[in-house]
Amino acid sequence: MPHVLVRNWGLCDDWRHVDEDEEIQDAIREYQVSVIDLPKFPYTERNFVEAHQLTLTDALAHQSLSLVSRQRIKNFMRDVFAGIERTGLFNHAESA
Secondary structure, eight states: OOOEEETTTTTHHHHHHHHHHHHHHHHHHTOOOEEEOOOOOOOOHHHHHHHHTHHHHHHHHHTTHHHHHHHHHHHHHHHHHHHHHHHHHTTTHHHH
């Protein structure tokens, strides 16, 4: 079973405690744990999405959001998807 360590930079902006912990690093190597870095989601846009109970895709089309806010959401989604793709975990699904 594949394991994934998700470093959510929106919740913690210093991951040295994980990066420098030899026991954790040994486990990451031994169990071939993939690591995904989730970027910070800008607070204004996050609060708007939560308040309106929107998906990120719905937020992209919401007329109440400025062009800048929609671009921030788009950039966040791009960075999240890129982080997931870098793990290679879902490459198997394409060939199935």
